[in-house]
Amino acid sequence: MASAPLQRTVVHVMPEKLSAPRGAPDILPPESGRWSALEARMRAIAERSGYQEIRTPLFESTELFVRGVGEETDIVSKEMYTFADRAGRSLTLRPEWTAPVVRAALEHHLFSAGPLRLYYIGPIFRYERPQKGRYRQSHQFGVECFGFAGPEADVEVISIAWELVTGYGIADATLSLNSLGDERCRPRYRQALLEHFDRHLGAMSEDARVRARRNPLRLLDSKDPADAPFIAAAPALESFLCDACREHFDAVKVYLELAKIPYVVDPRIVRGLDYYDRTVFEITSRVLGAQSSVCGGGRYDGLVRSLGGPDVPGVGFAMGIERLLMMLRSRGEPEVPARRGIQAIALGAQARTVLVPIVAELRRRREAPTFFDYDERKLLAHLKIADRNRARYALILGTAELAAGEIVLRDLELRSDRRLPLDAARVLAALPVEGAS
RNA sequence: GUGACUGUAGCUCAAUUGGUUAGAGCGCCGGCCUGUGGAGUCGGAGGUUGGGGGAUCGUGACCCCUCAGUCACCCCA
Numbered sequence: 001m002a003s004a005p006l007q008r009t010v011v012h013v014m015p016e017k018l019s020a021p022r023g024a025p026d027i028l029p030p031e032s033g034r035w036s037a038l039e040a041r042m043r044a045i046a047e048r049s050g051y052q053e054i055r056t057p058l059f060e061s062t063e064l065f066v067r068g069v070g071e072e073t074d075i076v077s078k079e080m081y082t083f084a085d086r087a088g089r090s091l092t093l094r095p096e097w098t099a100p101v102v103r104a105a106l107e108h109h110l111f112s113a114g115p116l117r118l119y120y121i122g123p124i125f126r127y128e129r130p131q132k133g134r135y136r137q138s139h140q141f142g143v144e145c146f147g148f149a150g151p152e153a154d155v156e157v158i159s160i161a162w163e164l165v166t167g168y169g170i171a172d173a174t175l176s177l178n179s180l181g182d183e184r185c186r187p188r189y190r191q192a193l194l195e196h197f198d199r200h201l202g203a204m205s206e207d208a209r210v211r212a213r214r215n216p217l218r219l220l221d222s223k224d225p226a227d228a229p230f231i232a233a234a235p236a237l238e239s240f241l242c243d244a245c246r247e248h249f250d251a252v253k254v255y256l257e258l259a260k261i262p263y264v265v266d267p268r269i270v271r272g273l274d275y276y277d278r279t280v281f282e283i284t285s286r287v288l289g290a291q292s293s294v295c296g297g298g299r300y301d302g303l304v305r306s307l308g309g310p311d312v313p314g315v316g317f318a319m320g321i322e323r324l325l326m327m328l329r330s331r332g333e334p335e336v337p338a339r340r341g342i343q344a345i346a347l348g349a350q351a352r353t354v355l356v357p358i359v360a361e362l363r364r365r366r367e368a369p370t371f372f373d374y375d376e377r378k379l380l381a382h383l384k385i386a387d388r389n390r391a392r393y394a395l396i397l398g399t400a401e402l403a404a405g406e407i408v409l410r411d412l413e414l415r416s417d418r419r420l421p422l423d424a425a426r427v428l429a430a431l432p433v434e435g436a437s
Numbered sequence: 438g439u440g441a442c443u444g445u446a447g448c449u450c451a452a453u454u455g456g457u458u459a460g461a462g463c464g465c466c467g468g469c470c471u472g473u474g475g476a477g478u479c480g481g482a483g484g485u486u487g488g489g490g491g492a493u494c495g496u497g498a499c500c501c502c503u504c505a506g507u508c509a510c511c512c513c514a
């Protein structure tokens with residue numbers, strides 16, 4: 001290999017600074033700490049309702065999303081990260097979780113064991129123009145409840161979402177609800193809609209004409225003022241629901257009231273994924289700006305079958321972690337974190353040698369952090385580092401202590417010193433237990 | 438994919454409507470305050486003004502392209 005010329009080439013070819021791809025932000029400390037705390041809470045809440053985690057590959061065969069999400073949807077038609085692998089297979093970075101979850105459940109015969117409750121947490125990828133609350137790699141938490149056709153499951157799933165969003169004292173959240181009907185009544189409504197809009201399409205936005213062709217229901221969702229009067233005059237979906245769908249929808253509302261979960265019925269939420277039927281819902285917040293939706297979901301009784309599986313009903317939601325974090329942050333929390341952990345301070349090479357194994361022992365036995373700056377500094381500088389680390393204690397070993405066979409344990413909050421025998425066990429015994437943060 | 442705005446030290450921002458060696462605060466590193474901390478004080482490092490072209494005697498400032506961010510549309514979490 002002619003490595004020398006190759007190296008030269010590399011230097012000339014990439015003089016630019018390396019940076020993260022567009023719309024794919026890094027998550028750095030201390031922000032990453034907020035992430036893991038939220039994720040822990042999501043897992044806990046899902047598990048309390050009997051949900052278990054599922055992890056699926058980051059990429060799937062492209063066909064899964066085309067069939068599962070719908071060829072005509074924006075996600076599939078223009079937002080997927082699709083590539084060919086070395087064998088020419090078309091693969092796609094998952095743009096959503098529901099289709100992969102169903103695929104995995106089918107592949108491993110999870111439906112044959114009866115009702116199934118799964119949750120997931122992880123990244124999704126959509127090729128969109130980034131803006132606030134919208135990224136090319138974003139992260140979702142969600143649950144899928146399979147095997148129950150009744151309204152109880154809808155409300156179970158909504159309850160989980162609602163608890164997560166409101167659990168931090170967020171007053172701003174709104175739950176919007178709608179029913180899309182099922183395969184019996186929706187076609188009739190679709191037809192009625194088309195007939196209504198057909199007469200006005202010439203006066204409506206260009207976008208509306210596209211929607212009429214691709215998904216007439218989405219006409220209702222147009223924000224173009226030109227379309228507003230025609231939308232207002234459009235027939236209401238609710239009046240077209242068949243008896244079974246109406247009964248289901250009414251029961252969902254009753255259960256929500258029993259659960260004291262406030263909602264508004266919004267006939268305009270129709271959702272952009274093809275697989276939904278009956279209940280659809282969304283949780284929104286003003287603080288998110290234009291990307292107001294923090295959670296969206298609904299029932300998808302036909303999806304499993306359409307992917308080649310048995311006739312298993314399902315209901316679930318997906319929640320945007322970035323957006324939920326934005327909601328939490330907007331309530332402000334400038335609080336200074338409490339002091340925690342120990343700053344180990346060695347003055348001089350010999351003290352350092354003695355302190356290293358003691359620190360190792362502290363780190364093995366305690367959950368709270370033990371910080372150790374290995375550079376030779378003055379005591380003053382070490383204490384400043386301890387403050388920066390927000391350490392509660394300083395463990396100081398200098399030449400005087402070393403000679404006396406002692407070590408100083410300083411409480412940085414109380415500003416008081418104790419002299420202890422120079423021994424890891426004695427130090428541990430003198431420290432209160434500090435648990436995980 | 439469409440439209441608009443913005444990119445100057447690690448961070449937040451200056452730089453008299455183009456004019457000499459681009460500054461400040463915070464942060465960082467170091468000295469002093471004889472081994473006891475969020476302070477003070479003195480000093481230091483750190484910028485090819487996102488990148489590339491162009492116009493000009495000359496620009497961080499003007500024009501074009503590009504990259505990135507932000508806001509809205511589209512769509513969605």
